[in-house]
Every structure is written in C-alpha cells, then in structure tokens.
Amino acid sequence: MFIRLFPANGCAMTTTLRHHLILLLTCGCVFFLNLGAARLFDEDEPKNAECGREMYERSDWVVPTFNYELRTDKPIMLYWLMLSSFNLLGVSEFSARLPSAIMATVTVLTVYQIGWRFFGQAVAFWSSIILSSTMMYVVSGRISTPDATLIAFITLSIFAYIRLQPVGEKGWSQPESAAWPKAYLPANFSGYVLLYALMALAVLTKGPVGFLLPCSVIGLFLMCRGQAPHAPQDLSWNRPLQSANELVNYLAAFITPSRFFPALWAMRPFTILLVVGLVALPWYITVGWMTNGAWLEGFLGSHNIGRFSSAMEGHSGPIFYYVIAILMGFFPWSVFLPVTLYLAASQRHRFEKDNQGLLFLLCWAGVYVGFFSIAQTKLPNYVLPCYPPLALLMGWTLVRWQEGSLTLPNWSYIWGARSLILSGLALIIAFPIVSYILLPGYWAVGLVGCLPIAAGCWMLTQNQLMNRKQILKGIGVCSIAFVSTVFAGITPWISQAQESSQLGLSASRLSDSSVPLATYQYFAPNLPFYAERPVLRHHSSEEVAQFWKEHPDGVLCVRDQELSQLDDVMPKDVVVMEKIDRFLRPYQIVLLKRRSTAPRTAAQPSVESVIR
Structure with missing residues (x-):
C-alpha cells in the first residue's frame, strides 16, 4: 500500500x-x-x-x-x-x-x-x-x-x-x-x-x-x-521475610x-x-x-x-551500575x-x-x-x-x-526543569576549573551549559503559561542543539590535543610507512592507525637496544620521564624529532630517531636536541 x-x-x-x-x-x-x-x-x-x-x-x-x-x-x-x-x-x-x-x-x-x-x-x-x-x-x-x-x-x-x-x-x-x-x-x-x-x-x-x-x-x-x-500487591518493607x-x-x-x-x-x-x-x-x-x-x-x-x-579489564560495578x-x-x-x-x-x-x-x-x-x-x-x-x-x-x-490524558506530577516536572538548570550551571562552573588543571585553553567549552539552562528555564516559563504544546518543542530544540554542539563542535576541537594521534601523524610525516615504529613502556591504540604501520611494544632496555640494532632507521616513542632508563642503550646519534604534551596527563611523549637517518624536512626543528 x-x-x-x-x-x-x-x-x-x-x-x-x-x-x-x-x-x-x-x-x-x-x-x-x-x-x-x-x-x-x-x-x-x-x-x-x-x-x-x-x-x-x-x-x-x-x-x-x-x-x-x-x-x-x-x-x-x-x-x-x-x-x-x-x-x-x-x-x-x-x-x-x-x-x-x-x-x-x-x-x-x-x-x-x-x-x-x-x-x-x-x-x-x-x-x-x-x-x-x-x-x-x-x-x-x-x-x-x-x-x-x-x-x-x-x-x-x-x-x-x-x-x-x-x-x-x-x-x-x-x-x-x-x-x-x-x-x-x-x-x-x-x-x-x-x-x-x-x-x-x-x-x-x-x-x-x-x-x-x-x-x-x-x-x-x-x-x-x-x-x-x-503480582503480589501487599509487599512491605515492614515485613521483609513475608514479602520476599x-x-x-x-x-x-x-x-x-x-x-x-x-x-x-x-x-x-x-x-x-x-x-x-x-x-x-x-x-x-x-x-x-x-x-x-x-x-x-x-x-x-x-x-x-x-x-x-568475571569483571574484565577492571570494568566492574555494583548491581545498580x-x-x-x-x-x-x-x-x-x-x-x-x-x-x-x-x-x-x-x-x-x-x-x-x-x-x-x-x-x-x-x-x-x-x-x-x-x-x-x-x-x-x-x-x-x-x-x-x-x-x-x-x-x-x-x-x-x-x-x-x-x-491531557496523563497526569505528570508537578513536583517531578519542576524537579526535571531545575535539574537541567543545575546541570548547565555545573558545566559552566566546573569545566573552566578542569580546563585550568588538565586542558589549558579549553575553558570556553563550559559555555555549552547554557543550553540545558535554556531548556530548564523554558520548561518553567511555559509551565506557568500552561502552554504544554510548546514545552516539548523547546526541549527538543535545546537537546538537539546541545548534542550537536558537544559532538560536532567541541569534540573535534578537544580531540586535537590527543598526543597519540599527533605522534602517529608525526611518524607518518617524518618517515616512510616501511620504517619500523616502536614504543617503550607506552602505547595508545591510535598509533597504528595514524602511523599506518605496526607498532612494536617494548618493556625493557634490552628490547630497546635490540630494536636499534635491528632497525637503525627506526622511530621510538617514549615518555620523557623514562628517558633516563635508556641511557645505557641509547645510540649516541639519537635525536628528538618531536615532543608532544600528553592528553590529560603530565609529562611529554618524545619521538626519537637516529641522526644519521633523520630526514631534513621543512617541519623539522633547525636545532636538534641530542640525547647523551
């Protein structure tokens, strides 16, 4: 039909x-x-x-x-x-x-x-x-x-x-x-x-x-x-055994x-x-x-x-999770x-x-x-x-x-409107604080809280006017605007700060995909995708020494606070190709390559930091 x-x-x-x-x-x-x-x-x-x-x-x-x-x-x-x-x-x-x-x-x-x-x-x-x-x-x-x-x-x-x-x-x-x-x-x-x-x-x-x-x-x-x-109708907390x-x-x-x-x-x-x-x-x-x-x-x-x-990878929680x-x-x-x-x-x-x-x-x-x-x-x-x-x-x-065929308790409606307002205020207040500590420069993200506040205020205003037909329209518009702003606007902006994607893109820019890429006591799932190659994961200085021996043209990622652990195995001609701040964490990730194989590119710093 x-x-x-x-x-x-x-x-x-x-x-x-x-x-x-x-x-x-x-x-x-x-x-x-x-x-x-x-x-x-x-x-x-x-x-x-x-x-x-x-x-x-x-x-x-x-x-x-x-x-x-x-x-x-x-x-x-x-x-x-x-x-x-x-x-x-x-x-x-x-x-x-x-x-x-x-x-x-x-x-x-x-x-x-x-x-x-x-x-x-x-x-x-x-x-x-x-x-x-x-x-x-x-x-x-x-x-x-x-x-x-x-x-x-x-x-x-x-x-x-x-x-x-x-x-x-x-x-x-x-x-x-x-x-x-x-x-x-x-x-x-x-x-x-x-x-x-x-x-x-x-x-x-x-x-x-x-x-x-x-x-x-x-x-x-x-x-x-x-x-x-x-179904039993007379269940009561006062009679737990009988109710059970x-x-x-x-x-x-x-x-x-x-x-x-x-x-x-x-x-x-x-x-x-x-x-x-x-x-x-x-x-x-x-x-x-x-x-x-x-x-x-x-x-x-x-x-x-x-x-x-059993709880795998630490993902557990109570029954009310x-x-x-x-x-x-x-x-x-x-x-x-x-x-x-x-x-x-x-x-x-x-x-x-x-x-x-x-x-x-x-x-x-x-x-x-x-x-x-x-x-x-x-x-x-x-x-x-x-x-x-x-x-x-x-x-x-x-x-x-x-x-008008169903009665919504007035207290639940008012509670819902106030919850939206409080949620918006929490975003406006909390995110600049979080930004100051973990994400400098992203304080303006908290302004997205204005949209839940607008939805809550709209609910309260239209309720006083007894205008139920307009309430859903206002909440719907604010909700769509909120999720669109968060995921189409804010998320792409914040995602640029992820160090793993930057490392992968840098490795791809500074070396051919056939050049081996390795990490020492560090790994992020983004790396293989953006580097367009397998990532070798090493956990000891001996493994790193073997990596440099087998792959003199290779690239190594390591946290800067762990560089000292590799002093005894690091070749003397290793240079720092890139330093990138970690996302939501202290310290930096360092991208290393041997000087003899490091390509000269327009993006490469003119003054190279030499390890040892």
Whole structure:
C-alpha cells in the first residue's frame, strides 16, 4: 500500500513526510555533521578503525587483526561495513564512522515506525527525537564501534515481530484468537525467517547476544500474556521475610515449566538455530578454520563467557551500575526517566489501546538492563539496545501528558526543569576549573551549559503559561542543539590535543610507512592507525637496544620521564624529532630517531636536541 505524501489539494506536506524530513535533518545534525573532524577517541574506536584499515590494506574480508595481530574482541559485521566504506571513500575517520552514523539513523526511523504502530504518529515522532538527542546514543552513532549496528539490527528484528502482530480496535497485539502462545507469534514460516535472519545479522555484529536477548524479550512478553499469575500487591518493607517469600512464590509461578516450555516451543527454537546458522555460521566456521580455532576460543571464551562470569579489564560495578549509567547516558532527557517508568508501569491499564505496547517496551528494556546488571563486566554501552524502548516509553508519557490524558506530577516536572538548570550551571562552573588543571585553553567549552539552562528555564516559563504544546518543542530544540554542539563542535576541537594521534601523524610525516615504529613502556591504540604501520611494544632496555640494532632507521616513542632508563642503550646519534604534551596527563611523549637517518624536512626543528 502506497503512502499518500500530499493531501488532495497537493500543497501542504502530510504529517508523515514532514516528520521524516525533520528526523532526517535531525540525524544529519547529530550524526553526520563534522563526523570526520574529530580524531579517533578512547580505546575501542581506534582499535576497530585500525582493524578495518589493516583488513582493507591486505584485501582480507575474513580475519580481523589489530596492530597486525589477531583481534578476537568483535565479529565481522562492523569490519565489513567499514571495508565497504573504505573502498568507496578511502581510509579516514569519516569513512570509519560512516557505517555507525547510517545505522543510528536507521534505528531512529525504525523507532518511528514502532511508535506509530503502538501509539500513533505524535508519540512516534517525539520518541525518535528523544532517541536521536540523548548523549550516549549520539556517541554510538558517531564512533566506529559495533554498538550502533547492533542496536539497528536488534531494533529491526523487534520491529519485524511487532509488524507481524495484528492491530485491531483494541490496539496492538490483541488477537481475536485466544490460543496462547501461537496467537502472539508470526502466522507463517516466512515471518519467523525474517525475524531470525535479522537477529542473525546481530550475531555477526556482537555474537550470541544478538539473538539470545531479543528472543528473551519476545519470550518474556509471551509469558506476560499467558494468564500470568497476579503480582503480589501487599509487599512491605515492614515485613521483609513475608514479602520476599511472596515474591519468590510469584516468580516460581510465573516461570513454571507448564508456561515456559510452551512459549519456548511456540517460538520454534529449531528454526532459530537453522536461520541463525545459515546466516552467521559460514563466517564463524571460516574464521575458525583460518585461525586454527584461535579466534573462536578468544571470542566465545574470553569475550562472552569470560565477560559475563568475571569483571574484565577492571570494568566492574555494583548491581545498580546501569541505573546511574542510563541516567547519565540519556541526558538531557533523563530528567523525565524515573517518572516515565513509574507512569508507564502503573498507568498502562488505563489505556486499553496502548496497554500491550507499553508492556512489550517494559519487557524489552527490562531484559537488557536485568541481564547486564547480573553480568560481572559492566560498561555503559552494553545497555544501549534498551535506549529505543526507553525513548518510546518517554515519548508516550510526554505526549499523553501534553494531550491531557496523563497526569505528570508537578513536583517531578519542576524537579526535571531545575535539574537541567543545575546541570548547565555545573558545566559552566566546573569545566573552566578542569580546563585550568588538565586542558589549558579549553575553558570556553563550559559555555555549552547554557543550553540545558535554556531548556530548564523554558520548561518553567511555559509551565506557568500552561502552554504544554510548546514545552516539548523547546526541549527538543535545546537537546538537539546541545548534542550537536558537544559532538560536532567541541569534540573535534578537544580531540586535537590527543598526543597519540599527533605522534602517529608525526611518524607518518617524518618517515616512510616501511620504517619500523616502536614504543617503550607506552602505547595508545591510535598509533597504528595514524602511523599506518605496526607498532612494536617494548618493556625493557634490552628490547630497546635490540630494536636499534635491528632497525637503525627506526622511530621510538617514549615518555620523557623514562628517558633516563635508556641511557645505557641509547645510540649516541639519537635525536628528538618531536615532543608532544600528553592528553590529560603530565609529562611529554618524545619521538626519537637516529641522526644519521633523520630526514631534513621543512617541519623539522633547525636545532636538534641530542640525547647523551
């Protein structure tokens, strides 16, 4: 069925077209604007980009490597997308990040479709605006990590399930047949194939969680629809033992085998294994064969079972870790998040047409937050797949409040407005202090706090005028302006201060890519990407002596405070090619090369500092 883009008079745009144009413009600002201006940040982004560059360099579409060594952290999908981008546009920060920006946009548009099917166009539009202007989600769409791609495939698979459910007079997923659980699943085999094929693409992006958790979301929803036992109503902190006993009895009745296994069987587990196997297994088998099983052992063992069962690389946290992480990552909209979850859970039964959609979204968000809260390794990006349902829940809450059908407690509204103002003031006050200590010259970054202050003041002013229709517009504009300013303006500016990218660019400028580059007790993932060569990592003076012996034309990076440790092994003709201040740390990094092989360039200082 074709969507009519213009009304009968042929003049004004339809609501659907107008919404999509605004969303595309918003995504252009928050995801694509100045996308390639910032240098690669943090640990994961340069590792992923360098992995893609090395695969592109050797025309390899199977085995991922970082610093020319096997990398087992992530499956292949992100690298395939980056390789396609590199082949079209060449190797750069922009082309490395382009797949993430595209996939983040796909998710925003998919959220619109989900919201439209659940709650109507107004909720769909504002949910998409909310998602596209939250801090952590915008980060995922502007860096070369698999998060945006994973979220896109998960959201598409969830949408496939939602799209296959009927929408009747009573709302979404209210089938005429009461045959549980089949009435709440695709009616034909092709529906299952589409659903699980999209999950299989998520498996190629991040591993088994790509199908286990989306299936858990659908399974939990089925369990909630299948004559679930009544939740205990009289839980009390004054009766902890009795309340705990009632809760345990409820959970036992909820997941009793007579309910669990029919739901599992109705989801066709053998079809899941067949479709996921046909789509994802060929690459997993190929990479396992080409690496003699080393990649499979590292990925499935260390990066799946290991991360769930123990805290890796110091990334641990308490059980409530993700409560704090989501409140920070969902900023500036997080000021509405607590009241959103409360109202969606407690008031959904009042809205017959919205009820099942709200239940499904609560299951979706709950599965991801619950699973990763139990996992021992914790990182803020792990729960990014729950941002779309949270945005939809918030869009529903704010639009229904705007329409007058839902009451938002006045104290929560005032608290939200004041929180935005206080957050803005904190940025204005704190960042000049941080800049003075760690980033001289960047004090003006704190002025971005004016935007949350403007949003908070707008909320208070319009609330006094009782003008609810304008409130969301003002917050939306300020939120989009805030994330665009932070990530398209401030981030590229600050990224220029990273010493690792400067070192790599200097090494590339001062020596050919065939010249070996080494470090002593120092390494940054940016180095191989910007130097366009492998980086040898040395940890003892003996290794450095051997490096100079084997590679007299080589280049060495070392922290200036550790130069004295190399006095006995440093050749007498070594010169300082470059000194660069460390990013957010004291001291400098020194780039060294032997005088006899040091090229004379216009950029080279006229007076060379000679070691020893």
